[in-house]
Amino acid sequence: MASTRIFVPRETAAVSVGADEVAIEIARVSKSTDSSVTLVRNGSWGASWLEPLVEVEVDGQRIAYRNVSASDVADLFEAGLLAGAPHPKRLGPTNEIPYLIDQDRWTLFRCGLIEPLSVEGFRETGGFAGLEAALGMGSDAVIAAVTESGLRGRGGAGFPTGIKWRTAADASADQKYIACNADEGDSGTFSDRLLMEGDPMCLFEGMAIAGYAVGANKGYIYLRSEYPLTRRILERALDAARSAGWLGDNIQGSDFSFDIELHVGAGSYVCGEETAMLESLEGKRGIVRSKPPLPAISGLFGKPTIINNVITLASVPNILRLGAQRYAAYGNDRSKGTLPFQLAGNIKRGGVVEKAFGITLRELVEEWGGGTATGRPVKAVQVGGPLGAYIPASDFDTPLEYEAFAAIGGMLGHGGIVVFDDATDMAQQARFAMEFCAIESCGKCTPCRIGSTRGVEVIDRIVAGEQRQANEVLLRELCDTMEHASLCAMGGMTPYPVRSILKHFPEDFSR
Amino acid sequence: MTEKSFDPDIVSQIVARHSGRAELLLQVLHGVMDAIGWIPDDVIRQLANELNLSRADVHGVVSYYDDFRTSPPGKHVIKVCQAEACQAMGARELGQHIERSLGVAMHESTTEITLQPVYCLGNCACSPAVMIDNKTYGKVTLQRFDELVESLAGGR
Numbered sequence: 296m297a298s299t300r301i302f303v304p305r306e307t308a309a310v311s312v313g314a315d316e317v318a319i320e321i322a323r324v325s326k327s328t329d330s331s332v333t334l335v336r337n338g339s340w341g342a343s344w345l346e347p348l349v350e351v352e353v354d355g356q357r358i359a360y361r362n363v364s365a366s367d368v369a370d371l372f373e374a375g376l377l378a379g380a381p382h383p384k385r386l387g388p389t390n391e392i393p394y395l396i397d398q399d400r401w402t403l404f405r406c407g408l409i410e411p412l413s414v415e416g417f418r419e420t421g422g423f424a425g426l427e428a429a430l431g432m433g434s435d436a437v438i439a440a441v442t443e444s445g446l447r448g449r450g451g452a453g454f455p456t457g458i459k460w461r462t463a464a465d466a467s468a469d470q471k472y473i474a475c476n477a478d479e480g481d482s483g484t485f486s487d488r489l490l491m492e493g494d495p496m497c498l499f500e501g502m503a504i505a506g507y508a509v510g511a512n513k514g515y516i517y518l519r520s521e522y523p524l525t526r527r528i529l530e531r532a533l534d535a536a537r538s539a540g541w542l543g544d545n546i547q548g549s550d551f552s553f554d555i556e557l558h559v560g561a562g563s564y565v566c567g568e569e570t571a572m573l574e575s576l577e578g579k580r581g582i583v584r585s586k587p588p589l590p591a592i593s594g595l596f597g598k599p600t601i602i603n604n605v606i607t608l609a610s611v612p613n614i615l616r617l618g619a620q621r622y623a624a625y626g627n628d629r630s631k632g633t634l635p636f637q638l639a640g641n642i643k644r645g646g647v648v649e650k651a652f653g654i655t656l657r658e659l660v661e662e663w664g665g666g667t668a669t670g671r672p673v674k675a676v677q678v679g680g681p682l683g684a685y686i687p688a689s690d691f692d693t694p695l696e697y698e699a700f701a702a703i704g705g706m707l708g709h710g711g712i713v714v715f716d717d718a719t720d721m722a723q724q725a726r727f728a729m730e731f732c733a734i735e736s737c738g739k740c741t742p743c744r745i746g747s748t749r750g751v752e753v754i755d756r757i758v759a760g761e762q763r764q765a766n767e768v769l770l771r772e773l774c775d776t777m778e779h780a781s782l783c784a785m786g787g788m789t790p791y792p793v794r795s796i797l798k799h800f801p802e803d804f805s806r
Numbered sequence: 807m808t809e810k811s812f813d814p815d816i817v818s819q820i821v822a823r824h825s826g827r828a829e830l831l832l833q834v835l836h837g838v839m840d841a842i843g844w845i846p847d848d849v850i851r852q853l854a855n856e857l858n859l860s861r862a863d864v865h866g867v868v869s870y871y872d873d874f875r876t877s878p879p880g881k882h883v884i885k886v887c888q889a890e891a892c893q894a895m896g897a898r899e900l901g902q903h904i905e906r907s908l909g910v911a912m913h914e915s916t917t918e919i920t921l922q923p924v925y926c927l928g929n930c931a932c933s934p935a936v937m938i939d940n941k942t943y944g945k946v947t948l949q950r951f952d953e954l955v956e957s958l959a960g961g962r
Contacts, residue, residue, distance in 0.1 A: 308932050311944035343931035482889030485928040520836070520873050521927050523940050561832050561871030564925060578831035579863075580870040596829075638931060640894035645931025668895065677890055681925075713891045713930065727893070731925065 298331040299377045302350040302357065304407070306339035306492045307524050308485070313364055314347040320368040321349075328372055338493020340407030341635075341647035342394050350389055353379035359386040394644065394663065399625055399651045401633045402610045403486070406493030412531050414539040417496045423541055425612030429504045430549055432615075437508040438464060441611060444619035445631030450476055450567075450604030451679065451708040451784075453697045456611075459601060462591040463509040466599040471511035473502050474576060474595055474602045477518040477525075478560050478567040481680025483711030486635035486647050487605035491518075491525050494609070495532035499542060499555060501608030504615060505601050506553040514555040515595070517572050520562055529557055564681075564735040568783045569602045571737055582737045583783045604709070606635060626652035630696035638664045640677075640713035650695075657691040660714055671716040675800070677724075679708025681731050682788035684795035685715075685724065704795060706788070721800035725793045726754045732789040743786025746777045750793070757804050767797070767804075812842045817849055821856045828857045831867055835874050844875040872922075879920040882958055885937040886912075888923040891930035900934050903948045908955070
């Protein structure tokens with residue numbers, strides 16, 4: 296009898312709720328029952344609420360079982376797991392799960408599907424075809440395609456990717472760099488991690504395309520240290536891609552050479568800010584640099600450097616393989632394409648949902664997410680990480696687009712959506728926004744370094760009822776100063792969550 | 807001269823593994839953390855020499871980043887996420903429970919345990935999250951935490 300393939304994700308969320316133990320138990324039970332099983336450690340499909348999501352391949356179709364624990368395995372085998380038999384944990388065919396198939400999976404389409412360390416599996420699903428297309432069309436045409444796609448920086452700032460690439464391509468220098476920002480520090484975000492653990496070579500391909508487009512032969516991935524499993528997967532995937540000739544000198548016999556070095560951060564949030572990241576990549580304290588000069592002109596070691604987020608770079612291969620127009624057809628107006636939204640915090644069905652821009656918060660939180668995990672009403676949703684506004688239920692019909700969110704005093708950031716229920720003390724969240732800024736500030740500029748600490752104190756006074764009105768005026772003035780006088784988004788956007796709470800939940804300051 | 811609490815050769819090997827490149831200081835320090843568990847003063851001196859940096863350069867980097875400790879940690883390092891997505895699922899209560907049940911305050915160490923708050927482990931759909939000895943755990947209820955700690959004690 297042929298060996299049956301069983302898929303158990305090796306992905307941080309799945310492993311955090313027992314996937315490794317499930318894999319070990321499957322190996323043990325299949326041996327003791329004399330079953331011929333091939334265990335595949337795939338990435339995650341992104342439906343974290345179903346993890347560990349175990350799949351068995353039956354007649355070419357993958358059948359999913361949800362929330363499998365090690366103690367379920369013997370029972371599953373007895374019920375006929377290898378034939379995809381019924382069981383209370385059986386969900387049915389993976390390609391019929393609504394949460395997964397109703398997405399617009401442009402960037403994450405391989406996550407869960409393939410074995411992340413297999414070059415063959417990557418190639419079979421169109422891997423490196425974008426790079427091949429790029430090498431055939433020339434660097435100017437590559438930049439034109441990226442510009443035409445409407446792709447904007449997915450790290451949070453939303454800067455048009457094509458323009459950034461053009462700037463670096465036009466800069467003349469003996470050395471240029473591609474620096475991938477994988478310092479995914481915003482609470483509520485994990486799509487970079489999902490991609491790197493589930494489809495690492497897609498990122499390498501995007502970086503190589505960027506290198507070809509601007510004339511860089513060296514890339515860096517700056518990965519946060521909080522992702523040790525991601526690190527191991529990236530290291531092995533880099534080795535595999537190099538061995539297969541997709542990284543290194545003269546890629547696939549072409550004139551183009553490109554290699555990637557992995558750097559691990561050391562627990563500093565502000566190193567996700569691009570210039571602080573450059574300092575850290577140079578082996579220094581992660582202190583923010585003044586801009587200009589733009590990194591695309593003078594970046595890493597003073598050389599022209601493209602700094603893009605993981606998702607930005609990983610969106611590029613398909614733009615070249617399938618066409619810029621196909622990507623631009625998603626979304627609308629100035630927010631084109633897709634964004635992997637991350638449903639997090641107090642939510643029933645948390646995970647990554649890649650959708651075209653324009654979907655509303657209500658759809659994501661209520662229809663996809665199923666409301667809160669605690670079953671209580673939603674009070675607020677923080678969109679865009681610790682520097683993003685808290686959105687009240689009255690604004691849930693706002694479409695998730697860069698401009699629409701700016702209009703309500705918020706930002707999409709990296710697409711993190713953190714849900715809070717009605718038991719939340721919003722004044723405490725406002726205080727935390729300032730406290731977090733005080734903890735993580737690099738200390739270079741005064742509004743951020745000092746303002747954040749003063750902010751905590753002023754909020755404490757307001758909550759204590761000391762000269763409430765006067766202190767509220769002071770807090771607003773402090774927010775204005777931080778926003779306008781800080782060097783980077785750390786101090787500059789900490790006021791966003793604070794102001795949103797002052798506006799929408801003033802009663803929480805006096806309860 | 808005081809006796810060194812580490813083997814200088816190990817540090818030299820780590821530097822060599824990174825080709826002596828000063829810009830890889832963070833990676834070298836991670837290597838030291840993996841090998842020794844913390845960054846003794848003598849290591850700062852040695853790294854400055856071998857990487858051709860000033861001691862201030864190395865000290866500055868060590869003191870800037872949360873990952874680099876300048877005193878020995880407990881046998882187990884527990885990092886508790888205290889960021890928003892975990893707060894929404896009771897991370898503050900979990901943090902207090904951990905401090906109480908282990909008798910260690912955040913940022914403090916005993917010979918057994920080092921306890922640290924962290925701001926996001928990237929496991930935000932399975933919050934609250936805790937990292938124990940570099941492994942991330944999700945959906946950590948108070949009870950689950952107690953069980954995890956018990957298994958640590960059992961495995962020692």
